[in-house]
Amino acid sequence: MRKKKVTVLNEAGLHARPSSVLVKTASGYKSDLQIEMYGYRVNGKSILGLMTLAAEQGSEMELIVEGPDEDEAIEALIKLFENKFKRE
């Protein structure tokens, strides 16, 4: 299992487009992704789950990745947060 605390850096928070990009990235890996925020945990491959987090800019959350490709998956996800969910 890999864990990492990340911060939402982009101005508008984890709104529609970033959530969509996040789900798309996470779904590309076999590993499960859980995201924990304020003790509330959602499935990172669930767009509805991400929306209910209502994460704004500056929100801190923990990524919890578990599975056969967890190393690559977490690297890709961290990068996504760092790049403010910019499209490739």
Next chain:
Amino acid sequence: MSISTEKKLKDRTLLGTPGAGGRGVGRPVVINTEKRVVKPGKVGADRIGDEVELLERALDELVDEFEALKSINDEEDVTDVMETQVQLLRDPELKKSILDKIQEQRFKAVYAIFSSFNEYIQLLENSEMNWLKDRTIDIVSIRDQLIDTVRNKQPDYIHADNGVIFAEELSPTEMIKLSRFNLAGIVMEKGGLTSHVVILAQSLGIPCVIGVDWKRMWPEDFEYVMIDGDVGSVLFEPTDQLKEEVKFYKQEKLKKQKIALQWASEPDETECGCSFAIRGNVEFISELPRVKTHGARGIGLLRTETILFESGGFDVQTQIDFYRQAAEASGEESVIIRLFDAGGDKLPENHEQEHNPFLGWRGIRMLLDKPELLRQQYEAILRVSVEFKGKIKILVPMISHMHQIERAKDILKEVEEELRQSGVGFDPDIPFGIMIEVPGIAVMAKEAAEDVDFFSIGTNDLTQYMLAVDRGNSKISSLYQPSHPSIWRMIKFVTDAAKEAGIPISVCGEMASNPLYAACFLGMGISDLSMTTNSIPAVKKMLCSHTLAEFKEITAQVLQSHTSTEVNLIFDEWKNTLDLHRM
């Protein structure tokens, strides 16, 4: 026209807010907006497998449908929306919840779908964040489409071809699905000017009017309906003559591509040889190629707010990239960059709801209170300006007081000084202009002209503030009339002030994209117009094929008018004579 027919015409006309331009005639198609009621029906243990099967099939069917829609339309806004819709249907947690309700609680698939979706909808509706609340309409729509698919029910709009859609409110998905029917128009009771549906209607070129109280008209009792997305009107049972007009208009629109190419290369000159300049209003990066293809002389208004949200930040490098791309797309021509023009509600740390955001903390008012934001934007603009010397200009929105001009210029000087000290190059003579959109500064135009390098008139806000009409408010949006004589007189006043002071003046509001209005601006002495690139060919055609004397005559009549109706009549009559000449 006799008084009686005019009255009848009036009774058959509904007014709303223009959402997306263009005109169309078609059969009215009312989209069923009743809320779906789903009873909590249960099934026996032996039927559970069938219900699961129903669910799986419906999900696959809808996903396929959305994927297909995505592939027939390559507009970026459209594919983004579809992508999210597919993700909703493929949401693992949602599916788990639905399956649980079928398999463990033995609910029928329709109810399991209904109640699982509703749990999320409720969560999102209770959210404090507006964008989340806005999302719920998409989710409700997916829920209902999925239920309809399970029930094998055909959607209402299956026969929408060439129709004018009447709806309370459409979701982006419905909008995109409808778009393949070659719609004549869309009429909505609700919906804001910045809603997804309106933006999609604009990029898909479907005329759209919002804020229309259409239910009392029972649209389906009429055979035909005409929609005018430029003025925001909906007319039931249009006369044959009007139908012909729209037919003609549509044929013209089809030729648009050819015309675009033909007029794009023409010089910006009236028939009598007076030169003018038509520039493009640009908001999205995807619009940049159109600057060249549609014959714009560079960018007369580069909106910066959208790109700042889109790229997720205000950081200098992101801005530099965008401004540079815009300057490159403009070739030898200039780019007018308008400073961040949005309300304080767009700032993440500010959650205060303003009672009256249009009269509130926005544009330069906010920027002066958030100087770090303003400095960053100045820095980005200046850094780009060194590569495009003489071609980048700064435009300040929402100026209402003279001291704001002074303060905004002071901060610009400070940023210039900082850059100079760190050895960063920039254009030291970067022109500094202001938007004329608040009546209070318009009246002070003579004085303001002494302090700035150019004026740009924002007709949308000027109209809104002059007439005290919030055009997003459907109760009063019909009073939003850019043709109101006061608007023309005010623009004339500002133009004269600019001429006297010897500074350039341009118009960058929606009014400029109306060829008749554009002609009137030329007649008034404004020869620099900026508009959405899609409107350029039509405007250019108008301006190139007539003389300045004709425009001046129209302008003189408009300036003497007493009412909007009179002004509209002048334009209508003129247009009719032009059409006659063409035939």
